[in-house]
Amino acid sequence: MADDFTAKLDNYLDGELCTVETKSVELHVRNCPACAADVLSRVHLRRAVQIAGRRYQPSAEFRARLQRQVAVRPGFSPARAWLTAASVIAVLLFAGMLANYIGHQRLERQHAFSEIADLHVSTLASTNPVDVVSTDRHTVKPWFQGKIPFTFNLPELSKSEFTLLGGRVVYLEQAPGAELIYQVRKHNISAFIFQDGAVNPAFRADSGPRRRLSFNAQSWSANGLRYFVIGDASAEDIQKLADLLKDAARS
Amino acid sequence: MEVADERLNASTFEELAMPLFDQLFNFAHWLTQNRSEAEDLVQETYVKALKGFSSFQPGTNFRAWIYRILRNTFLTSRTGLKATATVPLDTEDAPELPAGPDTPETIFIERSQQQLLQSAIGTLPLYFREVLLLCEVEEMSYQEIGEALTIPIGTVMSRLSRARKALREKLRQKLQGG
Numbered sequence: 009m010a011d012d013f014t015a016k017l018d019n020y021l022d023g024e025l026c027t028v029e030t031k032s033v034e035l036h037v038r039n040c041p042a043c044a045a046d047v048l049s050r051v052h053l054r055r056a057v058q059i060a061g062r063r064y065q066p067s068a069e070f071r072a073r074l075q076r077q078v079a080v081r082p083g084f085s086p087a088r089a090w091l092t093a094a095s096v097i098a099v100l101l102f103a104g105m106l107a108n109y110i111g112h113q114r115l116e117r118q119h120a121f122s123e124i125a126d127l128h129v130s131t132l133a134s135t136n137p138v139d140v141v142s143t144d145r146h147t148v149k150p151w152f153q154g155k156i157p158f159t160f161n162l163p164e165l166s167k168s169e170f171t172l173l174g175g176r177v178v179y180l181e182q183a184p185g186a187e188l189i190y191q192v193r194k195h196n197i198s199a200f201i202f203q204d205g206a207v208n209p210a211f212r213a214d215s216g217p218r219r220r221l222s223f224n225a226q227s228w229s230a231n232g233l234r235y236f237v238i239g240d241a242s243a244e245d246i247q248k249l250a251d252l253l254k255d256a257a258r259s
Numbered sequence: 260m261e262v263a264d265e266r267l268n269a270s271t272f273e274e275l276a277m278p279l280f281d282q283l284f285n286f287a288h289w290l291t292q293n294r295s296e297a298e299d300l301v302q303e304t305y306v307k308a309l310k311g312f313s314s315f316q317p318g319t320n321f322r323a324w325i326y327r328i329l330r331n332t333f334l335t336s337r338t339g340l341k342a343t344a345t346v347p348l349d350t351e352d353a354p355e356l357p358a359g360p361d362t363p364e365t366i367f368i369e370r371s372q373q374q375l376l377q378s379a380i381g382t383l384p385l386y387f388r389e390v391l392l393l394c395e396v397e398e399m400s401y402q403e404i405g406e407a408l409t410i411p412i413g414t415v416m417s418r419l420s421r422a423r424k425a426l427r428e429k430l431r432q433k434l435q436g437g
């Protein structure tokens with residue numbers, strides 16, 4: 009028979025009750041055969057789930073591959089290089105590293121744009137691209153409340169050629185953000201908004217209109233937020249939408 | 260010295276991340292339901308985590324942090340998008356599951372029924388499967404689960420309780436030969 013304690017049994021078994029509650033559940037279970045049987049059954053099931061859940065093991069080949077990727081590479085130590093006669097080699101190495109580093113940063117920025125493009129493409133490919141379907145910014149904006157850790161302003165579009173289709177929550181690496189989908193002349197444009205401090209530094213580079221992978225894109229930061237606008241619309245339209253968003257952020 | 264710092268970081272990262280490799284792979288496999296996709300997901304997670312390691316705050320929960328990266332990476336993958344497309348974003352808005360009988364559950368799973376249990380877990384909706392695995396298999400606290408899934412503790416509790424109910428319901432059907 010279910011009683012007042014039934015609902016607490018899982019929290020009790022998860023070890024998530026405070027000491028006082030734990031004591032009271034224990035005392036009750038000792039005197040209530042129904043709860044005792046219930047506890048037994050729950051313990052049994054969770055043990056079974058625990059065993060069944062440890063089901064998949066990585067292959068040795070994959071483990072080795074990942075280990076190589078994560079392992080600390082024995083880098084060169086400048087101090088030791090200075091002590092040895094091989095300082096010439098060290099200088100050369102350092103120059104190489106510097107070139108590598110600069111190249112790496114550029115690669116990271118390119119990578120950043122491909123990630124944004126990926127997000128945009130996955131939205132378009134998705135069977136239901138928006139989680140909140142509305143052309144009304146007064147509906148879309150509050151929908152994000154509590155779902156992402158910041159707020160933002162959206163532009164009034166009645167005097168423009170843009171239509172708002174809706175929005176969804178997205179993640180850029182681990183940072184949650186908002187994606188707004190706009191339409192202009194049958195082209196879909198995504199506007200992404202994240203907290204500037206929460207995104208990887210590689211994403212924090214401003215860029216004017218730029219073309220990548222057949223998309224036009226633009227990125228800037230305002231009021232601590234990082235904006236990306238991307239789509240297959242013309243560079244001019246991307247610029248117009250960016251300007252509308254910038255104006256809205258100022259108001 | 261920049262180089263020294265970077266090496267120190269990398270070695271700390273390795274020390275924190277490698278012990279979680281088996282668990283992360285297992286979890287990734289449960290999410291993707293496919294070995295090669297699970298490998299890709301784990302690999303991408305490690306690459307992202309290593310790159311973002313400077314944003315990890317020492318003293319906070321590394322395990323929850325890296326699970327969060329894995330899970331967010333999954334959610335934006337093709338399979339992840341498909342898995343979430345059919346589920347409302349917020350399962351708390353979903354209608355209550357049909358309530359089972361009010362008597363104590365008497366579902367006992369024998370070792371020979373492992374497969375049955377595994378298939379039941381595998382067919383749970385994504386949001387139920389992940390919360391159940393984090394709790395039962397990873398033995399994470401509600402707090403930790405909340406951090407990994409970026410949901411409040413109250414939501415962890417209600418989702419977990421729905422997940423357990425759904426699992427028992429599935430098992431009951433399967434045991435009755437349904």
Ligand SMILES: [Zn+2]
Nearest residue numbers: 011013040043
């Ligand atoms: Zn009782």
